[in-house]
Amino acid sequence: MPSLGADMQRGVLGHWLVKPGDRVSRGDIIAVIGTDKADIEAEVFEDGVVERLLAKPGDELPVGAVLATIRGDAGPPAPNEPSAPAPPPAPASVRASPLARRLAAEWHVDLASIAGTGPGGVIERHDVEAAAKHVPPPEPARPGASEPSVALSGMRRAIAVAMARSNWEIPHYYLETSIDMRTALAWLEQANAVRPLKDRLLPAAILLKAVVRALAIVPELNGHWVDGQPRSSAAIHLGVAVALRQGGLIIPCIRDAGPRSVDDMMQGLRGCVERARSGRLRTSDLSDATITVTNLGDLGVEVVHGVIYPPQVALVGFGRIRERPWAEDGMLGVRPVLEATLAGDHRASDGRDGARFLDALDKLLQKPDTL
Amino acid sequence: MTKSEIEAAVFAALRQIAPEVDPTAIDRELPLRDAAEIDSFDFLNLLIGIQERLGVEIPEADYRRISTLDSLIAYNSVFAANTAPFPPLAYPPAES
Numbered sequence: 378m379p380s381l382g383a384d385m386q387r388g389v390l391g392h393w394l395v396k397p398g399d400r401v402s403r404g405d406i407i408a409v410i411g412t413d414k415a416d417i418e419a420e421v422f423e424d425g426v427v428e429r430l431l432a433k434p435g436d437e438l439p440v441g442a443v444l445a446t447i448r449g450d451a452g453p454p455a456p457n458e459p460s461a462p463a464p465p466p467a468p469a470s471v472r473a474s475p476l477a478r479r480l481a482a483e484w485h486v487d488l489a490s491i492a493g494t495g496p497g498g499v500i501e502r503h504d505v506e507a508a509a510k511h512v513p514p515p516e517p518a519r520p521g522a523s524e525p526s527v528a529l530s531g532m533r534r535a536i537a538v539a540m541a542r543s544n545w546e547i548p549h550y551y552l553e554t555s556i557d558m559r560t561a562l563a564w565l566e567q568a569n570a571v572r573p574l575k576d577r578l579l580p581a582a583i584l585l586k587a588v589v590r591a592l593a594i595v596p597e598l599n600g601h602w603v604d605g606q607p608r609s610s611a612a613i614h615l616g617v618a619v620a621l622r623q624g625g626l627i628i629p630c631i632r633d634a635g636p637r638s639v640d641d642m643m644q645g646l647r648g649c650v651e652r653a654r655s656g657r658l659r660t661s662d663l664s665d666a667t668i669t670v671t672n673l674g675d676l677g678v679e680v681v682h683g684v685i686y687p688p689q690v691a692l693v694g695f696g697r698i699r700e701r702p703w704a705e706d707g708m709l710g711v712r713p714v715l716e717a718t719l720a721g722d723h724r725a726s727d728g729r730d731g732a733r734f735l736d737a738l739d740k741l742l743q744k745p746d747t748l
Numbered sequence: 749m750t751k752s753e754i755e756a757a758v759f760a761a762l763r764q765i766a767p768e769v770d771p772t773a774i775d776r777e778l779p780l781r782d783a784a785e786i787d788s789f790d791f792l793n794l795l796i797g798i799q800e801r802l803g804v805e806i807p808e809a810d811y812r813r814i815s816t817l818d819s820l821i822a823y824n825s826v827f828a829a830n831t832a833p834f835p836p837l838a839y840p841p842a843e844s
Contacts, residue, residue, distance in 0.1 A: 569808045577808065579788050622768065622785075650789050675787035735762050 378432075379410065379419060379660045380440045387439050390432045394705040399427045402445065402641055406659065408444065411474040411497075412535075416502060418659045434499055435472050436462075453487045463561050473500035476656060477533065483623070484509040489596045501654050509661050532625035543684050547602075548723040551682055554735045555577050558698050559703075564745040581586045581642035581672055582699065586748045588670055588693055589613050589642075590635045591737040596692035597726040598719070598734055599667045607690060607725035616686065617646060617664030619653040620676075628686060630666035639748055675697060690725035691734075694718040715742075749828045754802065755821050761797030775814045776817040783817065802828045 378388045391409035401407060401421045409420040420489040425447040432444045443702040471488045473481070477500045482487050485669040486508045491501035560581055569577045592599045592613055620626050629652065631637070631645035652658045669686050674697035681694025703712035717738055721731045741748060759771040766784050774783040781791055798820075799805050804827045806814060812821040 566808060574792070574799050574805055577792060579792065581788070620787075621765065647789075675781075 378438045378442045378444060381662065385675070385677070387437055389437045390434055390444060391416055391501070392499050393430055393436045393445075394515060395427050395430075397427050397429060401427060409474070411476060411662070416474050416476040416656055417663060418657060419444075420660050423447065423449050434495075435478060444449050468572060472498060473498065473505075475504065477501050477505045480505045480509070480623070503506045532621075532627075536625065540684050543687050546687060547685050549685060550721050550723050550728055550731065551718060552721070552728060552731045552735055553680060553716060553718045555701075556717055556741060557714045558715045558738045558742065561742045562698070562713055574641070575682060576645050578639060579646075580720075581646060581695075582639050583742070583745055584672070584695055585615060585617070585631070585634070585670060586637070586639045586647065587643045587738050587741040588668075589615065589637070590741050590748060591734050592668065593635070594737045595726075595730050595734040596679060597730045598721065600690060600725070601667065601688040602690050602722060602725055603688055607722075610667040612667065613647075614665050614667045616669035617649055618671035619650050621654060625663060627658070627663075628669055629653050629658055629662035630664070632661060632665075639647060668693065670695070674715075681718050683718070683720045685720050685722055690722035691731075692720040693738075694720065749802070751821070751825050752768075753826055754825045757801040758798060758817070758821050758824060761794050761801060764797050765793050771817070775816060779815050780817050780820060799825060800824055 378390075383672040389411040390409045393408050395401060395405075395407045402424050404419040405421050405422075407421050407427070410417045410419050428446040428448045429598075430445045432442070438444070450501065464648045472492075472493060473488050474495070480486070480502060481491075481500075484505065486505050488500055488505075491500050491508045492498070493502050493504055495501040495504075517631055547570065558580075562580065565578055565580060565583060572578075573594060578600060596609045597607070599613055600607060602608070612633055613635045615631040616628040617631060618626050618628050629649040631642065631649060634642065634645065635647060652662060665684070668689055668691050669683070670693045671681055671683050672695040673681050674695055677697055679696040681696055681700070683692040685692045694717070698713050698715045700711050703714060704711050717735060719731045719735055721728070762769065762771045762784060766786055769784045771784075777782075780786070781788075786794065795806050802824055806823065806827075809822070812815050814823050827839075
């Protein structure tokens with residue numbers, strides 16, 4: 378069972394997409410895993426032949442439990458016993474993915490009334506979506522009636538656990554700076570003027586690229602706090618907070634963001650956002666982010682004071698780019714200005730490191746053609 | 749192409765990115781991104797969806813002219829027959 382974040386303790390096998398004897402290659406999707414937040418497509422990380430499927434659809438297993446064995450093309454066969462004892466399957470008279478259960482609860486859909494179309498009759502997201510179209514909206518509460526208690530959804534619970542842990546464990550410090558975006562936006566406008574729609578860049582792409590370049594200057598902010606020590610990461614896996622239309626958020630990551638060009642960053646962002654919003658995230662999308670970037674500017678927010686996602690040691694926040702009076706060289710003008718913030722883990726870095734990061738970010742955005 | 753066909757194509761593109769939004773129910777004079785709660789990524793995908801349906805490739809310089817649902821439909825009504833990648837900017841008139 379892959380770990381898809383520090384807050385994930387267990388997962389449910391939704392269904393298999395392979396059977397014993399199938400040949401698989403690195404990157405193939407072999408199963409769908411249900412987590413509190415979403416259904417995730419599990420990839421395989423080596424070439425080989427599926428030997429045994431040890432878990433059954435509906436089994437709830439701890440992170441680290443072996444789901445299947447794959448005989449690699451080279452080397453001895455993989456172990457064929459679970460590394461952790463698998464608990465008995467979660468009692469469930471209706472077989473449904475966790476995401477389907479959550480949506481059914483939110484949309485007042487009775488799972489028992491749905492015929493699942495997943496393997497083995499497992500009810501999946503699209504089954505609930507189809508059924509929800511026939512469910513009348515709940516009656517509005519009567520005036521004066523007490524508010525009904527609402528059970529926390531799986532996603533809300535997962536966010537609550539991670540954020541509570543963050544505020545409990547991590548001594549945050551916050552820094553903020555205003556960045557003149559005139560040059561960067563002019564560069565973007567010029568770049569987009571000659572591009573077809575599908576290849577256009579969003580400001581987020583150059584912001585992410587600038588973050589990556591600034592992290593190369595201040596690597597203390599890129600990594601994890603593990604076993605009482607900071608561990609900087611050579612690779613930059615950029616977690617990008619994505620708000621979901623049905624509520625909540627999920628943080629897929631753009632892996633190996635260091636060498637990516639701005640265009641490549643835009644493609645990575647597009648892939649993450651589209652897979653997150655369509656419920657088709659992969660295990661590699663959710664593993665090992667080394668820093669998170671959250672951009673709430675689209676929602677009109679001016680300044681973001683974020684909460685670090687443990688075990689990461691920093692979070693970068695971007696607000697809305699808006700026109701503001703801007704004094705420079707004794708002259709007052711109007712500029713598009715972005716408020717950039719850094720939340721740092723004071724165990725792993727100091728305010729000086731954070732200040733160097735924001736200063737580098739500003740300088741990089743003044744020369745977008747060099748990103 | 750009739751205005752109702754243009755409208756249907758715009759609605760279909762909007763439903764694709766925001767399935768829970770009823771395009772017939774949103775305030776057509778409010779900024780579309782607020783009315784349909786779509787972000788910049790969704791907005792770009794909306795324009796891509798419209799291009800796939802109507803063949804209109806809206807230049808970034810014209811984004812300010814398509815900020816509401818009504819203005820988006822009006823813009824596409826003018827350019828739906830023109831499949832050139834960058835239509836002239838004579839209409840709709842720029843906001844004063």
